[in-house]
Amino acid sequence: MDVECCAVDCCIKNQNIKSLPEILYAYERILLIMEQRSSTMSSSSSSPPLSEEEEAEFIKVYLRLRPKNKLETMKRGKDCIELHDDPRMITCDSPKLGEIKFNFNHVFDEQTTQEEIYRECVSNIPTKLLEGYNSTVLAYGQKGSGKTHTLIGEGLGVELTALVSPSYSNDDDDNDHHESMIIEQDPNNVSSRLQRKYLDPKRHPNKTAGMIPRVVAHLFDLLYGSTSNDSSIEFSIRCSYVEIYLDKMTDLLQPNRRGEDNSGLRVGRTSFCCGTTNEACILGATELCCICPEDVYTILSRGQALRTASIDSSRSHTIFTLHLEQIDKCSGALSRSRLQILDIAGNQCRPIPRLKDNAPATIVEKRMINASLASFHRLVQLTIQQQKHKSLKASSSEPISSSSMSKLAKILQPAIGGNTHTVMICTGSPSSYSIDDTIETIRFAQQIQKVYNTPRVAFESYTQESYRMEIFLAARRQQQMTCLIRLLAQECKHGKKKSREPKNPKVWEAVLQIVEDDTQIKNTDDNMHISLFEEGEKEKEIRDLRTKLADAESKLQQEQIAREKIESAFRDTRSEIVSLRSQVESFTKYKQTIDQKLSDAKAKINKILTQKTEVDYLLRTSQFRENEAILFLRQLRTFYFRLLKNKAAHGSGGTRDVIEEAKTKMPGVADLEDLLDIDRMLIKSGIIENSEIGGDTPISDYSPSENALAKSALEARKVEERAWINSEIEEEPQDQYTGSGSTGLARGQLISYRQKRFTSPAGVLAIQKEKDLENDLLQLSMKCVGLQNSLNAEKSMVQALAGRQGAMTKMKQIQATITLKTELERKTNDLLAIVWKMNELHLVNKTIDAKAVIREQKCSYLSEYLLQLQTKNTRLVSQIEDDKKRLRDDNIYLRKQLEGMSLSLWQLGEHLEMAPIWRYSVPVSFSGDLMGFDDETNLDRRLSDGNLTEEEMNGLIETVRCSD
Numbered sequence: 001m002d003v004e005c006c007a008v009d010c011c012i013k014n015q016n017i018k019s020l021p022e023i024l025y026a027y028e029r030i031l032l033i034m035e036q037r038s039s040t041m042s043s044s045s046s047s048p049p050l051s052e053e054e055e056a057e058f059i060k061v062y063l064r065l066r067p068k069n070k071l072e073t074m075k076r077g078k079d080c081i082e083l084h085d086d087p088r089m090i091t092c093d094s095p096k097l098g099e100i101k102f103n104f105n106h107v108f109d110e111q112t113t114q115e116e117i118y119r120e121c122v123s124n125i126p127t128k129l130l131e132g133y134n135s136t137v138l139a140y141g142q143k144g145s146g147k148t149h150t151l152i153g154e155g156l157g158v159e160l161t162a163l164v165s166p167s168y169s170n171d172d173d174d175n176d177h178h179e180s181m182i183i184e185q186d187p188n189n190v191s192s193r194l195q196r197k198y199l200d201p202k203r204h205p206n207k208t209a210g211m212i213p214r215v216v217a218h219l220f221d222l223l224y225g226s227t228s229n230d231s232s233i234e235f236s237i238r239c240s241y242v243e244i245y246l247d248k249m250t251d252l253l254q255p256n257r258r259g260e261d262n263s264g265l266r267v268g269r270t271s272f273c274c275g276t277t278n279e280a281c282i283l284g285a286t287e288l289c290c291i292c293p294e295d296v297y298t299i300l301s302r303g304q305a306l307r308t309a310s311i312d313s314s315r316s317h318t319i320f321t322l323h324l325e326q327i328d329k330c331s332g333a334l335s336r337s338r339l340q341i342l343d344i345a346g347n348q349c350r351p352i353p354r355l356k357d358n359a360p361a362t363i364v365e366k367r368m369i370n371a372s373l374a375s376f377h378r379l380v381q382l383t384i385q386q387q388k389h390k391s392l393k394a395s396s397s398e399p400i401s402s403s404s405m406s407k408l409a410k411i412l413q414p415a416i417g418g419n420t421h422t423v424m425i426c427t428g429s430p431s432s433y434s435i436d437d438t439i440e441t442i443r444f445a446q447q448i449q450k451v452y453n454t455p456r457v458a459f460e461s462y463t464q465e466s467y468r469m470e471i472f473l474a475a476r477r478q479q480q481m482t483c484l485i486r487l488l489a490q491e492c493k494h495g496k497k498k499s500r501e502p503k504n505p506k507v508w509e510a511v512l513q514i515v516e517d518d519t520q521i522k523n524t525d526d527n528m529h530i531s532l533f534e535e536g537e538k539e540k541e542i543r544d545l546r547t548k549l550a551d552a553e554s555k556l557q558q559e560q561i562a563r564e565k566i567e568s569a570f571r572d573t574r575s576e577i578v579s580l581r582s583q584v585e586s587f588t589k590y591k592q593t594i595d596q597k598l599s600d601a602k603a604k605i606n607k608i609l610t611q612k613t614e615v616d617y618l619l620r621t622s623q624f625r626e627n628e629a630i631l632f633l634r635q636l637r638t639f640y641f642r643l644l645k646n647k648a649a650h651g652s653g654g655t656r657d658v659i660e661e662a663k664t665k666m667p668g669v670a671d672l673e674d675l676l677d678i679d680r681m682l683i684k685s686g687i688i689e690n691s692e693i694g695g696d697t698p699i700s701d702y703s704p705s706e707n708a709l710a711k712s713a714l715e716a717r718k719v720e721e722r723a724w725i726n727s728e729i730e731e732e733p734q735d736q737y738t739g740s741g742s743t744g745l746a747r748g749q750l751i752s753y754r755q756k757r758f759t760s761p762a763g764v765l766a767i768q769k770e771k772d773l774e775n776d777l778l779q780l781s782m783k784c785v786g787l788q789n790s791l792n793a794e795k796s797m798v799q800a801l802a803g804r805q806g807a808m809t810k811m812k813q814i815q816a817t818i819t820l821k822t823e824l825e826r827k828t829n830d831l832l833a834i835v836w837k838m839n840e841l842h843l844v845n846k847t848i849d850a851k852a853v854i855r856e857q858k859c860s861y862l863s864e865y866l867l868q869l870q871t872k873n874t875r876l877v878s879q880i881e882d883d884k885k886r887l888r889d890d891n892i893y894l895r896k897q898l899e900g901m902s903l904s905l906w907q908l909g910e911h912l913e914m915a916p917i918w919r920y921s922v923p924v925s926f927s928g929d930l931m932g933f934d935d936e937t938n939l940d941r942r943l944s945d946g947n948l949t950e951e952e953m954n955g956l957i958e959t960v961r962c963s964d
C-alpha cells in the first residue's frame with residue numbers, strides 16, 4: 001500500500017498508457033507478486049495467496065457414501081471405509097493398498113439425508129449468487145455411485161413440484177387465481193405474496209429432492225424476500241440444460257436438434273465485463289426464462305428425459321446453468337451471476353454390459369467418457385502446477401492451452417483455479433466390491449483439493465454516468481501507476497548502476513519484473529508497446545483514450561437501448577404467461593361450472609321423462625277405460641231400446657208407461673226419466689253419431705221428456721263454459737252435439753278431441769299436467785341445447801389450451817416410462833444374476849453328487865475288504881486256537897512224558913500207565929556228551945534192549961533234566 005500512496009503523490013504528469021486493462025493488469029501483478037513473496041517468506045505455503053480486494057479459497061470437496069446396492073450386497077462386499085469422530089477424516093482399507101487415511105471438507109455416511117448435504121455443501125450458494133459471485137457445483141464419482149441422486153434426487157415432476165408447494169396447488173386454487181390476476185396489475189405485490197408462499201414453514205420439502213431443486217427453491221425464496229424488501233431491485237432468471245455426449249454438446253431443451261452434428265453449441269468466452277476476465281461459457285444454448293421454481297423443475301425433467309443413458313449408467317455429462325441478472329431500477333446498476341451444476345459421467349472402468357443393438361457404440365462411449373475425464377484431470381494437474389509456480393515466484397509456469405482439451409475441461413476452466421466459488425461432491429460406495437473405483441475417486445478429490453480459486457463479483461455494469469466516472473478514475477489510476485512504474489524503474493536502474501542496495505527489495509524485484517514483461521511485450525507486439533520514457537506520446541495517448549471512451553459510450557448507449565427492448569419484451573412475455581395461466585385457470589373453473597349445470601339439467605330431464613312416462617301410462621289406462629265405458633254405454637243403449645221395443649211389441653204402453661211401471665214395481669229405483677235422453681247424451685259426448693240414431697229408434701212415440709231436454713241443455717252449457725274458461729281447446733265444430741251432420745274427424749282424433757273436451761276434473765288435470773310437462777320439457781331442451789353449444793365452445797377453447805400442456809404431459813409420461821424401463825432393466829439384471837447363481841449352484845450340486853457316488857463306491861469296497869479281513873481274522877483266530885490247543889495237548893503230553901521219565905525206575909511199577917516202552921520212545925535229542933554213554937547208537941540199542949544199568953539210567957535222567 002506504500003507503493004500506492006507513493007504513486008498517488010507522484011502521479012499525473014506521465015500518462016504513457018496503452019489501455020485500461022493493461023494498467024489494471026500491471027497493478028494486480030505488483031500486488032500479487034508482493035503478496036506471494038511475503039507469503040513465501042513467511043512460509044505459509046499451505047494457504048492460498050490472498051489479495052486485498054479478493055480472498056482466495058480452496059475448492060471445497062465433500063465425500064458422500066451411498067448405501068450398498070443389490071449387487072454389492074449379493075457379492076457380500078464388506079465395509080472398507082471407516083469414518084472417524086472428526087467428520088473430515090476417513091480410513092480406507094483396500095485389499096491392494098492396505099489402510100490409507102484421507103481428508104475432506106466433510107464426509108457424509110450412508111444415512112445422511114439430502115437436506116443435510118444441502119445445508120453443509122450448497123446452502124451458501126444462493127446468497128453468493130445474489131452478491132454477484134459465480135458458483136459451480138460438481139458431482140464426481142464412479143458410475144452408479146449416486147451423482148444424479150445427489151444433484152436431482154428421486155421422482156422428478158410430481159414430488160419436485162411439491163418441494164416448495166407451487167402457487168398452483170389445489171388447496172388454495174382461488175387464492176392463486178386471485179394472485180395471478182394481481183400479478184398483472186401490481187407487480188410489487190407479487191413479491192410479498194409469493195414470498196409468503198415460498199417461505200411458509202408449513203410447506204414440507206420433498207425429502208428426496210436433490211441439490212438443484214433445493215438451490216433453486218432457496219434462491220427464489222431469497223429473491224422474493226429481497227425484492228419485496230427492496231422494491232427497486234428487479235431480477236430475471238434464465239436456465240439452460242446441455243449434455244456432452246461423445247464430446248459433442250447437445251441442447252437438452254431443443255429435442256428437435258438432438259443428434260445433429262452441428263447443433264450450434266460451442267464453448268466460447270463471455271463478452272467483456274467489468275471486474276472480471278472473460279470466462280469460458282457455452283454459447284448458443286437455449287436459455288428459458290423462469291419465474292418460479294416449477295419452471296426450473298420442468299426444464300430439469302425435460303432435460304433428464306432426453307439425456308443419453310443406458311440400463312445402468314448415464315453415459316453423458318450434463319451441465320445445468322442458471323443465469324441470474326439483477327438490476328437496480330434507481331441506480332441502473334446491473335449485476336450478473338451464474339450457477340453451473342455438472343453431473344460428470346462416472347469412470348467406465350468396469351465392463352459395460354453388451355447389448356445386441358448397441359454393442360459397438362458402448363465401446364466408443366466408454367473411450368470418450370474416459371478421455372474427457374482424463375482431460376479434466378490434466379486441467380487440474382496443470383492448474384496445481386501453475387499455482388505452485390506462482391507461489392514459488394517461478395516465472396516459467398506453462399500456460400494452459402485449451403486447444404487439446406475436451407469440451408468438459410474447457411467448460412470447467414473458470415471453476416478450476418478461476419474466479420468461481422467451486423464445490424465438488426464426490427460420491428462413492430463403502431463396499432469392498434467397489435473399493436478400487438471409490439479410491440480412484442478419492443485420489444482425484446485429494447488432488448482437486450489443492451486448487452484454489454479467487455471468486456470475484458462476476459459481472460457488473462453501471463449507468464452511463466457511473467461508467468464514465470469509473471473510466472475517469474481508472475484513467476487517473478492508470479496515469480498514477482504508469483508514473484510510479486516509470487519512476488521506480490528509473491530508480492531501480494539507477495540503483496543497479498551505482499550498486500546501491502534497494503530500500504525495499506520486494507518492491508524493486510516486482511518492478512523489475514514488470515519492466516521485463518513490458519520489454520517483452522514491446523518486442524512481440526508493437527501495438528502493445530508501452531513506452532515508459534517517451535513523454536511526447538502523452539497527448540496522442542489521451543486523444544486515443546478519449547476516442548475510445550466516446551466509442552465505448554456510444555456502444556454502451558446502443559447496448560442499453562437493446563437491453564431495454566429485450567427487457568420490455570421479457571416483461572411482456574412474463575405478463576403474457578401470467579395472464580395465460582390465469583385464463584387457463586378461469587376457463588377450467590368455468591368449464592367445471594358448466595359441467596355441473598349440465599349434469600343438473602340432465603338429472604331434471606330424466607326426472608321429467610319419468611313423470612311423462614307415468615302420465616302416459618295413466619293416459620293409456622284412462623283411454624282404455626273410456627273405450628270400455630263407451631262400449632258399455634252403447635250396449636246399454638241397445639239393450640234399453642230392445643227393452644222398449646219389447647214393451648211396444650207386447651202393447652204394454654209407451655216409454656212413460658214403462659217408467660211408471662218400473663217406479664211402481666221397483667220401489668227405490670233411481671229416476672229413469674233421464675234414460676229417455678240417453679241418445680242426446682251420447683251424441684253430446686260424441687259416443688254415437690246422429691245418423692246412427694234413426695235405426696235404433698223405430699218406436700214412434702219415443703221422445704225425450706221436456707225435463708230431460710232442459711237438464712241436458714244445461715249440462716251442455718256448463719261444459720261449454722268450462723271449456724271457454726280453460727280456453728285451451730281450439731274452436732270446435734258447431735254441430736258437435738246438435739247432431740247437424742258428421743264431425744268429419746277420424747276416430748283417434750275424436751278421442752283426443754274428447755279428451756280435450758273432457759269435462760271430468762281428472763281429465764282436465766291430466767291435460768293441464770301434460771301441457772305443463774311439455775312446456776317444461778321444451779324449455780329444458782332449449783336450455784340443454786344452449787348449454788351444449790356453450791360447452792362445445794368451451795371444449796374447443798380448453799382443447800386449444802390443453803394442446804400447450806399436452807407436450808408437458810407427454811414429457812411426464814415419457815419420464816415415467818423411462819423410470820419404469822430403468823426399473824424393469826434393473827429387475828432383469830437382478831433376475832439374470834439369480835439365474836447365474838442358480839446355474840452355479842446346480843454345477844456345485846452336480847460335483848457334490850459325483851463325489852458322493854465315488855465315496856459310496858469306496859465305502860462298499862472298504863466294507864467288502866473289511867468282511868474279507870474279518871473272515872480271515874476269524875479263520876486265523878480259529879487256527880490259532882487250534883494251534884494253541886494242539887500245543888497245549890502236546891505240552892500236557894510232553895509234561896506227562898517228562899513226569900513219567902522223571903520217575904525212578906522202581907516207581908514205574910506203581911504207575912502202570914507209565915510203561916518202560918513208552919518211556920523209551922520219548923523223542924529226546926540233544927547235543928553234547930551223554931553222561932556215561934559212549935555213543936548215541938549204542939545208547940538207543942541198549943535202551944530198547946533194556947540193558948541199562950542203574951547208573952546209566954540215572955545219568956540219562958540227569959541229562960534229560962539238564963536239557964529240559
Ligand SMILES: Nc1ncnc2c1ncn2[C@@H]1O[C@H](COP(=O)(O)OP(=O)(O)OP(=O)(O)O)[C@@H](O)[C@H]1O
Nearest residue numbers: 066067143144145146147148149312313314345346
Ligand atoms: N445416498 C443414496 N441413498 C439411497 N440411494 C442412493 C443413494 N445414492 C444413490 N442411490 C441409488 O443408487 C442408484 C444409482 O444412483 P445414480 O443414478 O444417482 O448414480 P450415478 O452416479 O448418477 O450413476 P451414473 O454415473 O451411471 O449415471 C440409484 O438407484 C439411486 O437411487
